[in-house]
Amino acid sequence: MTRTLSAQHDRFALSRPFRISRGVKVAADVVTVTVNGDGATGRGEGVPYPRYGESIDSTLAQIEGIRPVIEAGADRQALLSLLPPGAARNAIDCALWDWDAQRGGRTVAALLDAPEPERLASALTVVIDTPEAMEAAAREIAGAPLLKVKVDAIDPEAQLRAVRRGAPAASLIVDPNESWTESLVRELQPLLVEMNVALLEQPVPAGEDAWLEGFTPAVPICADESVHVADDLEQVARRYQAVNVKLDKAGGLTAALDLAAAARARGLGLMTGCMVCSSLSIAPALHVARLSDHADLDGPVWLREDRPGGVRDRGGWLTPPDRGFWGNA
Template identity: 60%
Template sequence: MLRHLDVAHDRFGLSTPFRISRGVKTAADVVTVTIAQGAVTGRGEAVPYPRYGETIEETIAAIRAIAPAIAAGLTRAELAGLLPAGAARNAVDCALWDLEARLAGTSVAALAGLPEPVALPSAITIGLDTPDAMAGAAARHAQVPLLKIKVDRSDPAAQIAAVRAAAPAPRLIVDPNESWTIDTLEVLKPHLAEWRIDLLEQPLPAGEDEALAGFDSPVPVCADEALHTAADLDALAGRYAVVNIKLDKTGGLTEALTLANTARAKGFGLMVGCMVCSSLGIAPAMLLGGQAAFVDLDGPLWLGEDRPGGVTDRDGMLSPPAPGFWGS
C-alpha cells in the first residue's frame, strides 16, 4: 500500500523570550511530518537549527525530495542513506517509528526494546539575563531537582553565583553555548566546585575545543555542539566526559539509540537534550531519558500553547504525553 507524505512549517509562540549567548527566540519554528498508510498515520517533528546551517525551507525541500521513496515504503535503515543526520532526517525517522508502531499495534518503546517512558526529572532552564533577573527566575524554581542556566562571557561568575544563591538545592547544569574561551574557563575553574555545578555543557566552540584535552576540570564537561552522531565520539575522547544526545542532531531516534549505546561502551556519560520545540519533538527523546544521567527536555514548557495531549511538568518532573499522542 502506498504511503502519503505531508510536511508543514508550524510555529509556536513562546510565553517568554528564550535567551542564550547566541541570540533570542520568541517562537519555535518546527517542521512537522505526517506519513499515512491507509487509515494509519505516524508523525514526527524537527527544529532546523541555523547554527548547523539549516533552514525551514531547505529542510522541507529535502523531505519532499524523498517523497517517492517514502510512498514506496522507505524503511528507517534506508532513510540514513538518503538524508544526512540533521533536522530533516529526524522528522521523517520519528514519523516512521510512530507509523511502524501503530501498524504493528504496539509501542515504539516495545519495538526498540526499551522501557515505556515514565516521569523524569528534567532540567528547568533559566535563560540568559541580568544576574538579578536570573536569580528571580531561579527562586521561582528553587524546589525542582535540576536547573540549567544559560550564560555568556559577559559576567558568568555573577550569573552563576546569583542563580546558585537563589536556588541552593537543585543539581545545576551551566551552558555557555560555546561562548567561553579557555582563559574564561581557567579563571572560573576555582569556583566551579564552590558553586556545586554538576555539569558544564559545551563551554568552548566546537572545533576549537582542543584545549579541553589538557584542562583538569573539577566538574564533568559535556559535548553538545561538538557531537552529532556516533562517528564523532572518538574525537571527543579526553576532552569531554558526557555527551548530549539531541534527535535533531543525530537525525532521529534510530541513530540516537546507536549513539547512546556506543557512547556508553566508550565510557561517556549521557545527557538527553532538545531544541525549543513542541511535545511532538520531545516524545521520542523521552525514550532515552531513563538511560541518561541528565535530562533536559523542557522545550515545550517555553511555549504559549503546546500540541494537545503533550508532556506535562510538575515541579521539575516531566511526564510523558497522553496515550496515543506519539509512539503508542
Template identity: 60%
Template sequence: MHRTLTVLGEVFPLATPFRISRGVKTAAEVVTVTIAQGDVIGRGECVPYPRYGESVDSSIAAIERLRPALESGMGRQELLDALSAGAARNAVDCALWDLELKLAGSDIAAATGIARPLRPLATAMTVGLDTPDAMERAAAVLSQVPLIKVKVDRGEPAAQLRAVRAAAPQPRMIVDPNESWTMAEVSDLQGLMRELRIDLLEQPLPAHEDAELGGFKSAIPIAADESIHVAADLDGLPDGYRVVNIKLDKAGGLTAALGLAAAARARGLEVMTGCMICSSLSIAPAWAVAAGSAFVDLDGPLWLSADRDGGVTGDNGHLLPPRPGFWGGI
C-alpha cells in the same frame, strides 16, 4: 504499499522569550511530517537550527526530495543512507517510527526496552541569559525543582551563577555557555563551579576549538553538545569531555540517537538527552533515550504558550509523559 507524505512548517509562540549567548527566541519554528499508510498515521517533528545552516525551508526541501521513495515504502535504515544527519532526517525518522509501531501494534517501550508505563523524568528547567538580578528572580521560581540549567555568556558568568545559586541553593545545576567561553575562562572558573556545586559544564568552547580540552582535567564533568552529532563523531572528541548531549535534531532521528547513546556508553561516556525549543512531538521520541540518561534537558515544550494537544506536561521540574496515543504507541 502506498503512503502519503505531508510536510509543513508550523510556529509555536513562546510564553516568554528564551535567551542564550547566540540570541533570543520568541517562537519555536518547526517542521511537522506525517506519513499515512491507509488509516494509520505516523508523525514526527524537527527544529531546523541556523547554527548548523538549517532553516524551515531547507528542511522541507530536503524532505520533499525524498517524497517518491517515502511514499513507496522507504524504511528507517534506507533513510540513514538517503539523508544526512540533521533536523530534516529527524522529522522523517520519528514519523516512520510512529507509523511502524502503530502498524505492528507495538510501542516504543517494547521496541527499545524502556520501562512501561513511562515514568516521569526529572528535567532541567532553564534560567535564560539575563542580568544577574533577573536571573536570580527566575531561579527563585525554580528553587524547588531537582535540576536547573543556567545559560551564560562571557559577560558576567560569575555574578550570574552566584545569583542563581543564592536563589536556588538546592537543585543540581548545569551551566551552559553555548560555545561562548575561552579555555582561559573554563580554567579560571573551575574554583567557582566547585564552590557553587555545579554538576555539569556544557559545551563551553566553540566546537572548532575542542582540541584545547585535550588532556584537561576538569573539576566537574564537561559535556559535548555542538561537538557531537552522531556516533562517528566520537572518534574526534577530546578526552576533556566526559558526557555527550544527544539531541534527535542533531543525530538525525531516534534511530541514530540510539546508536550514538550505545556507542558513547561503550566508551565510558555518560549520556545527556537534550532538545531544542520545540513542541511535545519532538520530546516523545526522545523519551527512549532520556529514560537511561544521567542528565535530561527536555523542557522545550514548557516554554510554549500553547503545545500540541495531549503532549507532555511539567510538574515542579518533572516531565510527565504525553497522553496515550500521542506518539509511539504509548
C-alpha cells in the same frame, strides 16, 4: 502498501523570550512530518537550527527531495543513507517510528523491547538576563531537582552566583553555548566547584576544543555542538566526559539510540537534550532519556500553547504525553 508523506512549517509562540549567548527566540519554528498509509498515521517533528546551517525552507526541501523514496517504502535504516543528520531526517525518522507502532498496534517501547517512558526529572532552564532577574527566575523554580543555567562570557560569575542564591539546593548544569574561551574555562574552575555545578556544557566553540584533550576539569564537561552522531565519538571521547544526545542533531531516534549506546560503551556520561520545540519532539526523546544521567527536555515548557495531549512538567518532573499522542503510548 500505499503510503504518503507530507511536511509543513508550524510555529509555536513562546510565553517569554528564550535568551542564550547567541541570540533570543520568541517562537519555536518546527517542521512537522506526517506519514499516512495502511490504516495508520505517524507524526514526527524536526527543529531546523541556524547554527548548523538549517532553515525551515532547507529542511522542507530536503524532505521533499526524498518524499518519493519514503512513499515507495524506504524504512528507517534506509533513511540513514538518504539524508544527513539533522532536522529533516529527525522528523521523518520519528514519523516512521510512530507509523510503525500505530500500524502494528504496539508501542515504540515494545518495538525497542524497552520499558515504557515514565515520569523523570528534567532540567528547567534559567535564561540569560540581569543577575537580579536570573535570581528571581531561579527562586520561582527552586524546588526543581535540576536547573540548566544559560550564561555568556560577560559576567558568568555574577550570573551563576545569582542563580545559586535563588536555588540553593538544585543541581546545576551550566551552558555557555560555546561563548567562553579556553582561558575563561580555566579561570572559572574554582567557581564551578564552589557553586556545586554538576556539568559544564560545551563552553567553547566546537572547532576550538582541541586543547581539552590535555585538560582535566574540576567539573565534567559535556559535548553538545561538538557531537552529533556516533562517528564523532572517537575524537569527542578524548576531550569530553559526557555527551548531549539530541534527536535533531543525530537525525532521528534511530541514530540517537546508536549514539547513546556508543557513548556508554566508551564510558561517557549521557544527557538527553532538545531544542525549543513542542511535545512532538520530546515524546521520542524520552526513549533516550531513560538511558541518560541527565535530561534537559523542557522545550515545550516555554510554549504559550503546546500540542494537545503532550508532556507535562510539574516542578521539574516531566510526565509522558497522553496515550496515542506519539508511538501509541
